[in-house]
Amino acid sequence: MATTETRINTETVLTVDNLRTHFTTRWGTVKAVDGISFDLRRGETLGIVGESGCGKSVTMLSLMRLIPIPPGRIVSGSIVLDGEDIVQISEQEMAQIRGSKIALIIQDPMTSLNPVFSIGDQVEEAITIHQREIPKRSVMEKALEVLRKVNIPAAETRAKDYPHQMSGGMRQRVVGAIGISCQPQVLIADEPTTSLDVTIQAQYLKLLKDIQKDSDLSIIFITHDFGIVAKMCDRVAVMYAGRIVEHGSVRDIFNNPSHPYTEALLSSVPKMDRDVDRLFSIEGQPPPLHDLPVGCAFADRCPVVMDKCHEQYPDSMDVSDGHIASCWRLE
Amino acid sequence: MTTLETTPQKSDRGQVILEAQHLRKWFPVTKGLLISRVTGHIKAVDDISFELRAGETLGVVGESGCGKSTTAKMMLMLEDPTEGAILFEGQDVHNSTTAARKSYRSSVQAVFQDPWSSLNPRMRVKDIIAEPMVINWNITRAEQQERVMKLLNDVGLNEYHSNLFPHEFSGGQRQRLAIARALALNPRVIVLDEPVSALDVSIRAQIMNLLKDLQAEYNVAYMLIAHDLATVRYMCTWIAVMYLGQVVELSPVQELFTNPSHPYTKALMSAALPSHPDMEQEEIILQGEVPSPLNPPSGCYFHPRCPAAMDRCSVDTPEVKEIAPGHTLTCHLF
Numbered sequence: 001m002a003t004t005e006t007r008i009n010t011e012t013v014l015t016v017d018n019l020r021t022h023f024t025t026r027w028g029t030v031k032a033v034d035g036i037s038f039d040l041r042r043g044e045t046l047g048i049v050g051e052s053g054c055g056k057s058v059t060m061l062s063l064m065r066l067i068p069i070p071p072g073r074i075v076s077g078s079i080v081l082d083g084e085d086i087v088q089i090s091e092q093e094m095a096q097i098r099g100s101k102i103a104l105i106i107q108d109p110m111t112s113l114n115p116v117f118s119i120g121d122q123v124e125e126a127i128t129i130h131q132r133e134i135p136k137r138s139v140m141e142k143a144l145e146v147l148r149k150v151n152i153p154a155a156e157t158r159a160k161d162y163p164h165q166m167s168g169g170m171r172q173r174v175v176g177a178i179g180i181s182c183q184p185q186v187l188i189a190d191e192p193t194t195s196l197d198v199t200i201q202a203q204y205l206k207l208l209k210d211i212q213k214d215s216d217l218s219i220i221f222i223t224h225d226f227g228i229v230a231k232m233c234d235r236v237a238v239m240y241a242g243r244i245v246e247h248g249s250v251r252d253i254f255n256n257p258s259h260p261y262t263e264a265l266l267s268s269v270p271k272m273d274r275d276v277d278r279l280f281s282i283e284g285q286p287p288p289l290h291d292l293p294v295g296c297a298f299a300d301r302c303p304v305v306m307d308k309c310h311e312q313y314p315d316s317m318d319v320s321d322g323h324i325a326s327c328w329r330l331e
Numbered sequence: 332m333t334t335l336e337t338t339p340q341k342s343d344r345g346q347v348i349l350e351a352q353h354l355r356k357w358f359p360v361t362k363g364l365l366i367s368r369v370t371g372h373i374k375a376v377d378d379i380s381f382e383l384r385a386g387e388t389l390g391v392v393g394e395s396g397c398g399k400s401t402t403a404k405m406m407l408m409l410e411d412p413t414e415g416a417i418l419f420e421g422q423d424v425h426n427s428t429t430a431a432r433k434s435y436r437s438s439v440q441a442v443f444q445d446p447w448s449s450l451n452p453r454m455r456v457k458d459i460i461a462e463p464m465v466i467n468w469n470i471t472r473a474e475q476q477e478r479v480m481k482l483l484n485d486v487g488l489n490e491y492h493s494n495l496f497p498h499e500f501s502g503g504q505r506q507r508l509a510i511a512r513a514l515a516l517n518p519r520v521i522v523l524d525e526p527v528s529a530l531d532v533s534i535r536a537q538i539m540n541l542l543k544d545l546q547a548e549y550n551v552a553y554m555l556i557a558h559d560l561a562t563v564r565y566m567c568t569w570i571a572v573m574y575l576g577q578v579v580e581l582s583p584v585q586e587l588f589t590n591p592s593h594p595y596t597k598a599l600m601s602a603a604l605p606s607h608p609d610m611e612q613e614e615i616i617l618q619g620e621v622p623s624p625l626n627p628p629s630g631c632y633f634h635p636r637c638p639a640a641m642d643r644c645s646v647d648t649p650e651v652k653e654i655a656p657g658h659t660l661t662c663h664l665f
Contacts, residue, residue: 051531168618197394198558199617202602206616224532227561227604250608268536270565271606275585278543279565281536285501 003132013185013218014040014063014102018079021055021062024070028290032058034242035077040186043212045151045219047233047250049226049265053286055242056222060190063220065094082185102129103184113163115148120159121175123147123181130182131226143181150177153208173207180211190222205232226269230254238262241286241297247316248323257324261298294326304329339573345385348519348552349406349439354379354415356401360625373624376664377576378415378445381569383520386546388553390584392560392566392599396621399556403522405442408432437467440513442633444525450497456483456508457493463515470558482511485548487541507541514549523555527562528657539566560603564588570656572596575624575632582658593660594639631663 007197012171021033028038033055040046050056061067062074065086078085079104086094119287123143127134134142147155150173150210156164163171174193179187189208193201209232221232229236229250236253246259267280284301287293293300299309308328317330337383357372376398383389393398402412405417408424416423423436440463443449450459460482461475468475480490486507497505506526513521526542543566546553557563563570564586570587572580572595580593591597601615617636622628628635634644641663649661 051533171619197621198560198599198602200620201615202603225604226532227606230605230608230610231593254607254609265532268533269606270539270559270561272561272564272600272603273606273610276565278537279540281540282533282535285503 001061010041012039013042013082015078017080019059019062019079021058021067021072023072025290026072027288030290031242031292032289033062033276036237036239036242036244037077038244038247040218040220042218043216044234045221045232047221047223047229047236048239049065049223049229049236050239051224051286053241053288053289054239056239057190058242059239060104060188060220060222062155063186063188064098064102065091066098069274070328077281096130099126099184100182101184102186102188102212103179103182105172105175105189105192106181107194109168109175110163112175113171115163118160118162119166119230120144123159123174124175126178126181128318146177146181147174149180149211150174151203152177169204172196172204176204178213179214180217184217186218186220187200188220190221191224193228194225195201207219208232208303226254226266238265241292242289242290243297244316244325245298245327246323246325248319248325252320256319256323258319258323258330259298259327260302260304260329262325264301264303276304294295296326343389345550345552347382347384347419349383350377350418351402351406352401352416352418354417355413356398356405356406356410357413369615371625374576374627376405376412378413379571379573379578380502381581382572383552383554385519385552386550387568388546388554388555388566390557390563390570391573392557392563392570394558394621395574396575397573398624399438399573401576402573403441403524403554403556406520406522407439416544433467437463437516437524438518439520440516440518441522441524442506442509442513442526445529446502446509447529449509450512451506454495454496455493456495456497459508460493460512460515463512467516478515479511482499482514482575482652485514485545487537501534502530503537505607506530508537510538510541510545514551515598517549518551520552520554523553523554525558528557528559533575535562542566561606562598563608572599575621575627577632577661578656579633579662580660582655582660586658590655590658591664592658593662594637594656594664595633598636598638610660614653631661 014087017037019036023030023032033208049055063079074087079087086097120143123146124139127139127142144155144159147159151159151175177268193204196204233250235249237244240261246262257266264280264282270279270281272274282301287297295310296314299305306328314326316324316326319325354376355378356376357374359369360371360373361367381389392653393399405412421433424432457479460479464475471608479493483492484492488507527538555566567584570582570584571578574595580596591600598615598617601613607614615638619636630645630647644663649663651659651661652665653659654665
C-alpha cells in the first residue's frame, strides 16, 4: 500500500507494513487483521476507527505483541518501532520495549489497576522495571512527579490510596500516569474515555493533548466515535473487516469521505450542531471474519455496489495527496 | 419542529399523559447494626417536575449520579417517591386503587441499555414478547401469537425469528426484540434508558430511526435517558438537564440548542464531542467532579464548579425562572 509521502521534516516513529494477524478457530481461520499498513510520525495522533469486530483491538494487541499464541499468530508483515522490527524480536526483548517505548491505556480503569496495591506502588512498579538507572530512593519522587503531571490533586496523599478509593476519572488518570511514566515514544489509547462522563472525558482529552504537546508523544487513538477523532486526531484510518478501507488527514476524511463505508458511518451519526431530518442507516451487519467474501467485504451493505466489487478486493487508490481509499468506484 | 411557538397554545400539542410534580427521592443512610439510626439522606432526586405528552420525547441528560436513572425508576413504579406525585392522565398513581396501579404499570413500559441482560436467555422470542400479554390481557394463545407476529414485523424482524432464542441475535436485533416487548401492551409511555449506547455506531442509526417511526405510528410518549447531546438533539422534543438530583434547565430542544443558558448546560455542550474537526466550541473545562449527593453544596448545587459563580450562589438557592416560553432554568444569572 502506498502510504503518504508528505513527511518532509517529520520523523516516523512507527511503521506498520502489511500486518496480518490471524486466529485459528474451529470455524476456520479468522483474519482479524489482514494486511494493514500505516505509519505514525513524532508528535502526531492517529485515529483508528471502526465498529466492534473490525480488527482495531487486534491491531492494538499486535502492536504491543500481546496476541495470545495460540490461537493467534502474526502471520506476516512488520512493525518497525524506532528502527527495530518488533515482530522478529524475542519475548524477552519485547518485554523491555513494552511499557518503555510503546505503552498502552485500555478502556476500563477498574480492571487495568490492581486492587490490592496502592496507586503509588503501581506507578513505581512501571518505573523500577524500565528505568533501572533511577536509584530506589528517588523512584517515589519520580512517581509523584508523574502523578502530578496527570493532575492528581494532593499527589503525596493520593499515592497511598487504593484504586477503589478513587473515582473513574481519577483512576483513568492513574492508568495514564503509568502509561507515560517511562516517556514512551508511542502511546496507544484504546477507547480510554468510554467509561467516563462527558465533562470528565473533556478534562481527560485535554490532559492527553497537553502531555502530548510537552513531550512530543505520538498517540494512536483506537475508537468507534468520530467525535473523538474530530477532537483529537491529525490523521485517521478507517477499518472494516480487518483492513484499512480509508486513510487520510482528519479534514480529508470529514470533508471528502471517499469510501462508501466512511461516508455511511459519518452520515449515520447524529450531529450536535445541526438538525438532521433522518439519519442514514447502514443496513445489515458486518460479515463474519472467518468467512469473508472474495471481493470487498463491504459489498453486501454498500449502496453503490458494482459487479466487480464481488469479484476482487480493490487496491488502495489515491484520492488526493496523503488520502487513500480502497474502493473500485475511485478507479 | 415549532415547539417554541406552540407552547402557549397547548391545544396544538399532544395531550398530557404523565405529569411529575415536585418528585423527591431521598435514600436514608444508616449507621449501626443493631440499633441503626439514620445519619443522613442521599438526595438522589430533589424536587423535579415535568410533563410528558403523547407523541413527544422528553430527553433527560446529565452525568452519572445526577438522578436520571432514579427518575426513570420512579416513572416505572420501581421506586416510590419520598415526596411529590406522579399524575397519569390526571390521576395520582400512588393514591389510587390496585387496579389503577396495575393499568399504570402496563401503560408505562421500558427499554433498557443492555439487550444482553434484559432478555431471558431461556425463553424463545415468541414467549418473551407474549409474556406481558399473558400477564395482563385475557386473550387466547392464538391471538397472542398473532400480535407477536405483528410486533416482530413492526420492529423489522420476521416471523421466522419467533422460535429463536435471544443468543441467536446480534445486539441491534436484540434491542429490536426489547422494543417489541415494550410495545406489546399498547403503552402510552416508554422509558428508554440509554437504548443505543451499547450498540455499534452503524446499528445506532437503525434503532433511532425505528424508535422515531414507531412513535409516529403508535403516538406513544418517550422519556429518553441519555448522556449524548447529539442523540438527544436527534430524538427529542424536550430536554431536561439534570445536575445532582435537580433539573437545572428544561426547554424545547431547538430553543435549548440555540440558546443554552444555564452554565452547566453550556459546559455540557462544550464538553460534547464535535461533529467536525473545524466545529467551533466554547472551551469550558469544568474543574473537579460532581459532589456527593449525601452532602450537596449550599445554595446552588453547581456553584463550586460554576465558572460564573457569584457570592450569592453559595448562599441562596435559585428559584425556577422562565426565560422564554417553555424554557425554564434555575440560576441566579437570570
